[in-house]
Amino acid sequence: MKIIVCIKQVPDTTEVRINPETNTLVREGVASIINPFDMYAIEEAVQLKEKFGAETIVITMGPPQADSALREALSMGIDQAILLSDRAFAGSDTWATSYVLSRAIEKIGNFDLVICGKQASDGDTAQVGPGIATHINLPQATYVRKVDNVDLEKKVIRLERLLEEGYEIIEVSMPLLMTVVKEINTPRLPSLRGKMRARSQAITTWTHKDLDLKEESLGLKGSPTQVVKIFTPPPREKGMILEGEPEAVVDKLVGELKKHLI
Numbered sequence: 361m362k363i364i365v366c367i368k369q370v371p372d373t374t375e376v377r378i379n380p381e382t383n384t385l386v387r388e389g390v391a392s393i394i395n396p397f398d399m400y401a402i403e404e405a406v407q408l409k410e411k412f413g414a415e416t417i418v419i420t421m422g423p424p425q426a427d428s429a430l431r432e433a434l435s436m437g438i439d440q441a442i443l444l445s446d447r448a449f450a451g452s453d454t455w456a457t458s459y460v461l462s463r464a465i466e467k468i469g470n471f472d473l474v475i476c477g478k479q480a481s482d483g484d485t486a487q488v489g490p491g492i493a494t495h496i497n498l499p500q501a502t503y504v505r506k507v508d509n510v511d512l513e514k515k516v517i518r519l520e521r522l523l524e525e526g527y528e529i530i531e532v533s534m535p536l537l538m539t540v541v542k543e544i545n546t547p548r549l550p551s552l553r554g555k556m557r558a559r560s561q562a563i564t565t566w567t568h569k570d571l572d573l574k575e576e577s578l579g580l581k582g583s584p585t586q587v588v589k590i591f592t593p594p595p596r597e598k599g600m601i602l603e604g605e606p607e608a609v610v611d612k613l614v615g616e617l618k619k620h621l622i
Contacts, residue, residue: 361414361512362471363405365438366461366492367398369422369429370482394429397477399547400540404507405475406437407545412510414472415439419464421449421457427563434558435550442468446567448575453583454483458491460578463571466496473517474537478503489539499536505543 372391394402405416418433420426421444430441444464452460465474476489486502493500505527506520515534520527522541550558568578576582600616602609 361408361412361473361510362468363408363414363416363473363475364465364468364471365398365401365405365416365418365433366465366474366476366489367402367418367420367429367433368395368477368480368482368488369393369420369426370395370480392425392429394432395477395480395482397479397481397540397542399477400542400544401475401477402433402436402438403545403547404540405473406548408473408507408510409437409439412512417442417468419444419461419468421445421452421460421464430563431558431561432550434561435554436548437554441561441563443563443565444567444571445565446578448568448573448578451580451583452578453585454485454487454491455584456578456582458488459495459582460568460571460573461488462492462495463573464566465492467566467571472515472534474498474535476537476539478539478541486539489537493537496537499532501530501532501536501538504538504540507544 369392372393402418405414405418408414409416416438417440418430418438419442420429422429424443424445426445427441427443430443434441442464444460449456449460465471474492476492478489479486480488490500490502492498501519501521503522504519505522508518508520508529510517516531517534517536518529518531519538520529522543568575580586602612604612
């Protein structure tokens with residue numbers, strides 16, 4: 361069994377900066393962490409590895425500094441790490457990002473399961489995981505809260521998907537892609553041995569040339585959607601407190617509502 365985990369290094373929420381010229385996040389030199397939902401994806405891959413003896417690979421797309429996120433995943437028990445880093449990738453929207461990741465996954469090949477966090481904390485679109493599945497034409501299961509059973513002989517996996525008012529149990533053939541929610545597990549803390557192994561382990565780096573991709577299909581040029589403007593919303597106007605007898609307050613409230621509705 362081979363499992364590929366896609367993760368993203370995101371800016372610390374207190375350190376977000378925007379490039380005013382490109383309207384993209386400034387990542388170089390900014391304190392970053394692994395996207396919180398991706399931590400659950402890493403943990404689930406490691407648990408499946410421990411249960412089935414799976415081979416696990418983690419990949420991420422980002423600047424050279426993103427190798428620290430990969431090393432953290434290695435310290436948690438992931439076997440191999442691949443960094444997709446190239447100036448041509450800069451400014452990619454969710455479509456272009458999922459396209460690059462899908463080509464890397466195809467280059468790895470012979471996989472049974474791709475695991476992603478349900479969404480990234482800096483974009484909150486929840487589009488990259490499903491986008492990868494679409495590019496590769498994989499079956500997908502989103503918002504997975506539990507891996508109930510894996511049948512390696514029949515190549516079938518049974519999952520529980522979180523819904524708004526409950527959950528559903530589904531069976532999906534492998535290979536497939538799934539996105540996970542925080543209910544699926546509790547991410548472990550890296551061991552000292554894991555940290556030492558991760559520190560010295562080599563990380564493979566691929567550029568667009570390694571993936572045989574054309575630059576016009578990547579980055580801002582290859583992104584169908586672009587951010588036109590980023591701004592801070594103006595502060596809300598101060599609210600009104602109505603005091604007095606209930607009937608008088610109701611009359612005042614109705615009057616104020618009529619002013620804004622007309």
